[in-house]
Amino acid sequence: ALVALRIRPMSAAELAEGARPIAHRLDEQVVVLRDPLADPDDVLRASRSQQKSYSFDVAFDATATQETVYRATTQSLVTVVISGSNATVFAYGPTGCGKTYTMLGTDGEPGLCARTLGELFQAIEDASGDVEYEVSMSYLEIYNEMIRDLLNPSLGRLQLREDAGGTVQVTGITQIPATSADEVMQLLARGNRQRTQEPTAANRTSSRSHAVLQVTVRRQQRGGGLRHGRLFMIDLAGSERAAQTRNRGQRMKEGAHINRSLLALGNCIKALSHRASSKYINYRDSKLTRLLKDSLGGNSHTVMIAHISPASTAFAESRSTLAYAHRAK
Numbered sequence: 001a002l003v004a005l006r007i008r009p010m011s012a013a014e015l016a017e018g019a020r021p022i023a024h025r026l027d028e029q030v031v032v033l034r035d036p037l038a039d040p041d042d043v044l045r046a047s048r049s050q051q052k053s054y055s056f057d058v059a060f061d062a063t064a065t066q067e068t069v070y071r072a073t074t075q076s077l078v079t080v081v082i083s084g085s086n087a088t089v090f091a092y093g094p095t096g097c098g099k100t101y102t103m104l105g106t107d108g109e110p111g112l113c114a115r116t117l118g119e120l121f122q123a124i125e126d127a128s129g130d131v132e133y134e135v136s137m138s139y140l141e142i143y144n145e146m147i148r149d150l151l152n153p154s155l156g157r158l159q160l161r162e163d164a165g166g167t168v169q170v171t172g173i174t175q176i177p178a179t180s181a182d183e184v185m186q187l188l189a190r191g192n193r194q195r196t197q198e199p200t201a202a203n204r205t206s207s208r209s210h211a212v213l214q215v216t217v218r219r220q221q222r223g224g225g226l227r228h229g230r231l232f233m234i235d236l237a238g239s240e241r242a243a244q245t246r247n248r249g250q251r252m253k254e255g256a257h258i259n260r261s262l263l264a265l266g267n268c269i270k271a272l273s274h275r276a277s278s279k280y281i282n283y284r285d286s287k288l289t290r291l292l293k294d295s296l297g298g299n300s301h302t303v304m305i306a307h308i309s310p311a312s313t314a315f316a317e318s319r320s321t322l323a324y325a326h327r328a329k
């Protein structure tokens with residue numbers, strides 16, 4: 001797996017409350033986090049416990065453009081998927097640290113989804129006449145370990161099953177044929193309005209569900225084989241811990257489900273990075289890892305982009321995010 005770390009710019013709210021930047025990109029691969037309680041004028045004497053560095057395959061700070069992040073993390077997956085293999089991109093991190101910005105972006109600064117799909121459809125258009133492609137998409141969320149179709153929420157709770165070929169499928173999910181990136185982005189926008197978003201004490205727009213875009217590329221060689229490449233692009237639920245959001249009851253249960261599935265995901269990615277035998281990988285631990293079972297292992301390509309705020313007020317969350325992502329590597 002490729003593990004990236006992105007530090008977003010300081011927000012206006014953080015600056016207004018007097019927060020200082022404590023997370024810095026040291027070089028292409030290393031991020032340093034300083035304990036905000038350490039004396040800022042005493043960097044040289046700062047002990048190891050006051051300042052810690054974490055290394056990744058690639059690190060980005062506030063100066064990195066969407067284009068830079070795309071090229072360094074996801075661009076190479078386009079050929080993987082159109083040649084019939086699977087690939088997965090995750091955005092990980094606490095609420096408000098830039099997951100949706102990286103995946104969806106803005107109209108002026110489109111994110112990974114639009115860029116990847118744009119190049120995917122372009123590659124299909126440029127492909128030789130010997131190969132025929134059909135692209136379809138589905139969009140679901142996993143909330144409290146339940147799967148909901150974001151393109152048709154009235155279907156209710158959906159189940160996973162493994163087909164005869166060992167591919168994990170979501171029974172009955174809406175699959176929509178797509179011929180352009182714009183079409184997919186419009187469907188994504190429609191699906192996003194159906195997401196389960198609950199206000200929490202920590203953040204009013206905290207996402208409590210994993211949003212999973214699945215793009216399937218059916219590749220038919222003339223007089224030859226049929227292959228399916230699957231691309232998952234996943235905006236994970238906020239990784240802030242249940243305890244930190246002062247939640248009770250239902251909110252606490254959500255937090256427990258989120259922690260469990262993010263932990264299972266980290267464990268799977270770590271195990272795969274160390275080429276553990278697949279029988280020791282516990283895909284069964286969560287709906288998310290079960291769904292991704294055949295898209296994480298084998299010859300699949302996995303990209304994890306972890307996100308942090310640079311602010312001193314986010315120290316505890318940044319530290320746990322850096323540790324999680326560093327451990328997944």
Ligand code: ADP
Binds near residue numbers: 207
């Ligand atoms: P998340 O999805 O992790 O909760 P968002 O993507 O919604 O976080 O980001 C929170 C805010 O910060 C948004 O207003 C977003 O536009 C802004 N933001 C995040 N990352 C960046 C970045 N790299 N550059 C500029 N603005 C960013």
Ligand code: MG
Binds near residue numbers: 096099100
């Ligand atoms: Mg978000």
